[in-house]
Amino acid sequence: MSSTTTPPAQASAPPPAPGRTTRLGDRKLAVTFISPALLLLLFMSIFPLLWALYLSFTDYSVTRDKPAKFVGLQNYVDILTSSQVHQRTLTTLAYVVGAVLLQTVLGFGIAYLISRRRRGQGVLTTLFLVPMMLSPVVVGLFWKFMFDAQFGVVNSMLGSLGLEPVEWLTRMPNALISLIVVDTWQWTPFIMLIALAGLTAVPNYLYEAASIDRASEWFRFRHITFPLVWPLLLIAVMFRAIEAFRLFDLVYILTNGGPGVSTETLSFHVYKVAFLGFNTGTASAYGILMVLVVLVMAQFYLRYLTKLKEK
Amino acid sequence: MRYTGPLGRMSLPRRKARLSAAAVATAMILAACGGNSSDNAGGDSDGKAAGPTAPATIPALTNDPATLSFIWFEWPAAQALEDFANAEYSKVRPNVTVEVNTVPNANWHDAMFTQFAARKTDFDIAILDSQHIGEAVTNGNILDITDFIKSNIETAAYDPYLLAAYGQYPQAETGQRDENASMYGLPLLGDTWTMIYRKDLIGDTPPATWDEMIATAKKCQDDNPGVNGLAFHQSNGSDAAAVTYNTVNGVYGGTIWNSKDRKIDGVINDAAGQKAMDVLVNQMKPLTAKGSGNWFIDEVNAAVAQGKACIAFQWIAASGGLLDPAQSTLGTSKEEILDKLGFATLPTQETNLVPLGGMGMHISAYVSPAQQAEALNFMKWFEQADVQKKWAAAGGVPSRTDALKSPEFLDGPPFNQVYADSVARQRDMWNVPEYAKLIDIENTNVNAALNGAADPRTALDTIAKDQQAVLDSSGGGL
Known part of the structure; x- marks a missing residue:
């Protein structure tokens, strides 16, 4: 009879090294991993925001070598009561509504047509996405040439149809319409992409059931497709509206805010306050107000979305 | 998963409060350390000239690259x-x-x-x-x-x-x-500006007065379909439209400000100023190409080089390319181009002023x-x-x-x-710290008047009022 003896497990484990520190606790480990990202966030986002908030209550100018003087809410009052700001707000509003509406209709329309195709969906989607990949500055520059009243391709095409040339970028309301067209050209694919995701997620059995009931195409769209895609579309609309609200690059390249200041958006005006006059305090207050507007509008919008979801 | 520390134990409002307090404290510390620095090279609180001074003699130079x-x-x-x-x-x-x-x-x-x-x-x-x-x-x-x-x-x-x-x-x-x-x-x-004129279209002698220049440009445009009477800077960027207006203002006897009293309102928009705006918008603008409301240096040069303008105004330092046959349709050599293009000082009217560049x-x-x-x-x-x-x-x-x-x-x-x-x-124009804002006001309003976005008289009064406000506030605010 043989017997085997198993050494006790404790005996095989190496003894703790002398002077070895105790293991990091879960909490310390979590803090260690999170802190780099947290610090980055703090210094790249939180601090600038708080710094801007602080400056917004002062008359500070980054170029004038004077100490910042606390002016209370004066900058905010000046901005909110300024006719210049009111004018830019209306311009921005007209732009946001025009651009987002057009992009939503076109984006959804294109997505709907693509979703009905059985072949070539992928290729078509990729092609439609190309404008979105380009830099807005590049887009602005080539559209500026295309819209040129003298040698632009757009007027050339109009001319070949026997139509008079149009001053796209130097007359109102053409200049604002041109901005909307260019933004629509570039960002309709974004709406299209999200709408397409929504459309492909609609369960097929709903359409099959509708077919059995001999439902018309319009009935299917009205009662199946649209209600199911609508919440997703609204999210896309929100993203686009926020983006459009802070439009700067296309204005800078295409019209420089002109004719006069007719196409100056709020962001473009903030840029002028900050870098032409170097009125840093006022520009900070202006920026903070713009953030607040977006936050408040987004809150209302999200609440509506939540209600829609609950239904 | 076990938590050895008090993670998650702190109540949410307390954590939020602590986080907010930490963030505010950080911002305030950094604010105290940053901004308002007086460690720069110069400048005093009165906003007067106070830059550092260069030595009268040049210090020893390095021989290193x-x-x-x-x-x-x-x-x-x-x-x-x-x-x-x-x-x-x-x-x-x-x-x-x-x-x-x-x-x-x-x-x-x-x-x-x-x-x-x-x-x-x-x-x-x-x-x-x-x-x-x-x-x-x-x-x-x-x-x-x-x-x-x-x-x-x-x-x-x-x-x-x-x-x-x-x-x-x-x-x-x-x-x-x-x-x-x-x-x-x-x-x-x-x-400064030069007047560029088509010798082959209007003759060798350039117009002597501003009124004559406009009449010549109009006749040239009428006689030569496809060629516009005038080309000049109208853009709302840089100082383009503002220099154009200031030039016409000067020629018609206007002044853009009273520097001694820092007065603009009532000066730039006086009778001479209004006349200048009227000439610019109602007499000169109709002789320009359609869509030229955003033209600046390059566009004016292109119009001249392509033979699309009878008379143009351009900065001299930017005119060199006009003589380059590779960039022009007016001739295959510099001599051929110069047979068609003439360069002259600006016409005079009430005064002989020209813009300083x-x-x-x-x-x-x-x-x-x-x-x-x-x-x-x-x-x-x-x-x-x-x-x-x-x-x-x-x-x-x-x-x-x-x-x-x-x-x-x-x-x-x-x-x-x-x-x-x-x-x-x-x-020259105003050489004051508020220059950037003054020029933007003038540029945008003249550009608006040129492009039908504002009535010329209203645009001029807006320039006067807004520029005065900038001077009175020493550039602060919006």
Whole structure:
């Protein structure tokens, strides 16, 4: 009879090294991993925001070598009561509504047509996405040439149809319409992409059931497709509206805010306050107000979305 | 998963409060450490000129390889300067390489002044527009070189107004140099507008008066379908539309401000000012190409080079390309082009004023003493009589009177003679710290009037009111 003896497990484990520190606790480990990202966030986002908030209550100018003087809410009052700001707000509003509406209709329309195709969906989607990949500055520059009243391709095409040339970028309301067209050209694919995701997620059995009931195409769209895609579309609309609200690059390249200041958006005006006059305090207050507007509008919008979801 | 620490135990409001307090405390500490710095090169709380002062004599220069950097906007003169400096300055300072860094014209002011704001510049010499001087001096961004000029520069060799325009602050109110004023720069490139006219369409003799010029342009346009009567700067960017209005304003006897009383409202929009706006919008604009409301230097040059304009107005320093057959449809050689294009001084009317263009060299207060010494040495070298003549031969527009009268300059392109004839007729704009805001107000409103976005009279009154508000608030607010 043989017997085997198993050494006790404790005996095989190496003894703790002398002077070895105790293991990091879960909490310390979590803090260690999170802190780099947290610090980055703090210094790249939180601090600038708080710094801007602080400056917004002062008359500070980054170029004038004077100490910042606390002016209370004066900058905010000046901005909110300024006719210049009111004018830019209306311009921005007209732009946001025009651009987002057009992009939503076109984006959804294109997505709907693509979703009905059985072949070539992928290729078509990729092609439609190309404008979105380009830099807005590049887009602005080539559209500026295309819209040129003298040698632009757009007027050339109009001319070949026997139509008079149009001053796209130097007359109102053409200049604002041109901005909307260019933004629509570039960002309709974004709406299209999200709408397409929504459309492909609609369960097929709903359409099959509708077919059995001999439902018309319009009935299917009205009662199946649209209600199911609508919440997703609204999210896309929100993203686009926020983006459009802070439009700067296309204005800078295409019209420089002109004719006069007719196409100056709020962001473009903030840029002028900050870098032409170097009125840093006022520009900070202006920026903070713009953030607040977006936050408040987004809150209302999200609440509506939540209600829609609950239904 | 087990938690050895109190993670998750703190109540949410308490954590939020702590986080907020920490963030605010951090911001306040950093705020206390940052901003409001008085450790910059100069400037006092009264906003008066208080930049650091350059020594009267040039300090010892290094023999180590060095780079002298300029900042300017992108145009042919910038490349000409870099080529010229590297070819000629290297003969006296072989260890130095000159770099002229450029930005688009629209970003020129921002590119310089955002660096000044950071109290650190990647350029040693800023090429400032004459109107930028007030802003740079008031903020202590550039060196006071008054003593240096007294010891090293032959000031008597210059037209006093050019020295004043490109270096003096406060601005010479009468166009004459104030010998007691401080100097912050030296001329780099002189410039003014030239009238470019089609000799083959309107004859060899250019119109003498502004009214005659408009009538000639109209007749030329009527007689030559496809060719517009006029081409000029109308853009709302840079100083384009504003210079155009100020030029017409000056020609029709107007003034853009009363510098002594800092008065604009009631001055720029007086009867002469209104007449100028009426001439510009109702008589000149209808003779321009459709869609030319955003034209600036390049577009006007393109219209002339393509034979699409009877008469055009352009900065002399930007006119060189018009004689290049590769860029023109007017001829296959420079001579052929010159058979068709004439260059003349601006027509007169109530006055003979022309706009002052060009720029001066100004030394950044935020570079090392060694770089400042090299910059001073370059400026001393550049302002010598023989170097100015070589600069003229290289395509530059010098400011020394002897260089302006030299064969190197006058035997150059035909617009060189135009500049020489225009020097005594030049008028500048406001050279004040609020310049950037003043020019934007004027640019946008003149552009609006030119493009039908505002009634001309209303636009002029808006300019007067808004510019006055800027001056009265010393540039603060919106």
